[in-house]
Amino acid sequence: MNARHPREIEIASVQGLGLRLDAVEKHYGPRRVLSHLDLHISPGQFVAIVGRSGCGKSTFLRLLAGLERPDGGTLRFDGVPPAYHRNAIRLMFQDARLLPWKRVADNVALGLGGGRTAARRTALEALEHVGLAERANEWPGRLSGGQRQRVALARALVHRPRLLLLDEPFGALDAFTRLEMHALLERLWQEEGFTAVLVTHDVSEAVALANRVILLDEGSVALDLPIEIPRPRDRTEVRFAELQRVILKRVMGD
Amino acid sequence: MSANPVRTLLAERAVPWMLPLLLLGCWQMAASSGWISTRVAPSPAAVAAAGWALLADGTLFQHLLASSRRAVAGFLIGGGIGLLLGLLCGGVRGCERLLDTSVQMIRNVPHLALIPLVILWFGIDEGAKLFLVALGVFFPIYLNTFHGIRGVDPTLVEMGRSYGLRGWTLFRHVMLPGALPSLLVGVRFALGWMWLTLIVAETIAANDGIGYLAMNAREFMRTDVVVLAILLYALLGKLADLGARGLERILLPWRPANAPH
Numbered sequence A: 001m002n003a004r005h006p007r008e009i010e011i012a013s014v015q016g017l018g019l020r021l022d023a024v025e026k027h028y029g030p031r032r033v034l035s036h037l038d039l040h041i042s043p044g045q046f047v048a049i050v051g052r053s054g055c056g057k058s059t060f061l062r063l064l065a066g067l068e069r070p071d072g073g074t075l076r077f078d079g080v081p082p083a084y085h086r087n088a089i090r091l092m093f094q095d096a097r098l099l100p101w102k103r104v105a106d107n108v109a110l111g112l113g114g115g116r117t118a119a120r121r122t123a124l125e126a127l128e129h130v131g132l133a134e135r136a137n138e139w140p141g142r143l144s145g146g147q148r149q150r151v152a153l154a155r156a157l158v159h160r161p162r163l164l165l166l167d168e169p170f171g172a173l174d175a176f177t178r179l180e181m182h183a184l185l186e187r188l189w190q191e192e193g194f195t196a197v198l199v200t201h202d203v204s205e206a207v208a209l210a211n212r213v214i215l216l217d218e219g220s221v222a223l224d225l226p227i228e229i230p231r232p233r234d235r236t237e238v239r240f241a242e243l244q245r246v247i248l249k250r251v252m253g254d
Numbered sequence B: 001m002s003a004n005p006v007r008t009l010l011a012e013r014a015v016p017w018m019l020p021l022l023l024l025g026c027w028q029m030a031a032s033s034g035w036i037s038t039r040v041a042p043s044p045a046a047v048a049a050a051g052w053a054l055l056a057d058g059t060l061f062q063h064l065l066a067s068s069r070r071a072v073a074g075f076l077i078g079g080g081i082g083l084l085l086g087l088l089c090g091g092v093r094g095c096e097r098l099l100d101t102s103v104q105m106i107r108n109v110p111h112l113a114l115i116p117l118v119i120l121w122f123g124i125d126e127g128a129k130l131f132l133v134a135l136g137v138f139f140p141i142y143l144n145t146f147h148g149i150r151g152v153d154p155t156l157v158e159m160g161r162s163y164g165l166r167g168w169t170l171f172r173h174v175m176l177p178g179a180l181p182s183l184l185v186g187v188r189f190a191l192g193w194m195w196l197t198l199i200v201a202e203t204i205a206a207n208d209g210i211g212y213l214a215m216n217a218r219e220f221m222r223t224d225v226v227v228l229a230i231l232l233y234a235l236l237g238k239l240a241d242l243g244a245r246g247l248e249r250i251l252l253p254w255r256p257a258n259a260p261h
Helices: A006-012 A057-065 A082-088 A104-108 A116-129 A145-157 A175-192 A203-209 A238-251 B005-032 B044-056 B059-091 B093-107 B111-122 B126-150 B154-162 B167-204 B210-219 B223-251
Strands: A019-028 A031-041 A046-050 A072-077 A089-092 A163-167 A195-199 A212-217 A220-226
Touching: A019 A057, A031 A057, A031 A220, A046 A057, A046 A203, A057 A089, A057 A163, A057 A195, A072 A082, A082 A089, A089 A145, A104 A116, A104 A145, A116 A145, A145 A175, A175 A203, A195 A203, A203 A212, A203 A238, A212 A238, A220 A238, B005 B044, B044 B059, B044 B223, B059 B093, B059 B126, B059 B167, B059 B210, B059 B223, B093 B126, B111 B126, B111 B167, B126 B167, B154 B167, B167 B210, B167 B223, B210 B223
Parallel strands: A046 A195, A046 A212, A089 A163, A163 A195
Antiparallel strands: A019 A031, A019 A072, A212 A220
16 A cells, blocks of 8 residues: 555545344254354455355355345344345355356446446446456457456446455366456455455465454354454465464364 | 369359259259150249249239238237247246146147138138238247246346346346347247248138249149249248348357357
């Protein structure tokens, strides 16, 4: 950050949403997916949710996104129900889910109001942010997996969300592309100031990106660990490896 | 092997036509040597001559216009209703429950079996032919629109919803373009049914049109005109198919098969 213009940066960025979950429950038939979940996430925090398959982490994210309703307990975003913030919440899926019949720029402009030309201009700016401005007129089918996820990221950020939810968005990418995406996401999060909740099965990804790693096990919090390594983070550092080891040990059940 | 690209291209284009031309030549020889009676089949030259004569006095154009007008009108009526009901039943559950069983039952009746009833209802006027063509076109359009809407990737619909698309905007940006490939397959099937129905309807009762041309010629033993009429149907069918392909290329530019190069 440039020390001479701290105010400008503050004005440009949006204020992240603060999340509060009290005794949240979710069942699918007799199966209890989330049980009595209490969680408080402060504005602008980057939280990673890890856990084995079926631990309820995807359901948790879908609850935050408003795609599922809780069967008990309350969710409050900045003190009010999530429905009030619907347009401030954006979700990135594991697959990019771009519309194949819209060009890249029109995919990014999806759901933007305020006239076609204005929407397109905003979309182009967002594409520039993720380094894909020159592919704006391409069909999504001609992009690589990493490029598609970058377009999806631009599409999510073009709405200037206050809460960005990420459902294993880099899981299907190759290792190098994944590292590139991590750097990009970290930079955009620092610039924009949104709250980020990342669901992942990659512990190293969680430690690299998050301020806080939460381990879910059988629908409740098994571990809640702050990550206080200064950024940019070096994955070969001793503390990094140590935190990764602690989390992995708990995931595997000691 | 062959270094000349122009010659290679020419050979590629010419080869598919070699067999038809050979057959045509044999046919002409058989007819002119008197081996086939002209009452069974005319010579190709006679067909060409008949075509030229009809073209010259304007009757060919008149019949062609009459048939095309019926085809287009019937297609628009039947296709329009099929599209509307397909979209409704595909998008609204209650509508499907109400209509789909009835539509499936009627679909299994061959629509040409209704001809006696249609003649009783409409007489032998334009109405009868339009009704039959519309009915023939309706089902392929309805079914493919319905399945197109149902087949839209649900993950894309979920994405659209979570990005704030509702109702009309969701339909316009996600549902309709998603259903379009299937819908266009329906259009191609419908075009086939359109000509088939029209041929039968015009053969039974008409005062103009290509089917009338053929039936009239039969009464005067003009096999050359009958064959000409059959060739015209083949040509019109091919044109309709080309049109449908062109439509796919324009409406589905994002499909790799339709890429400009």
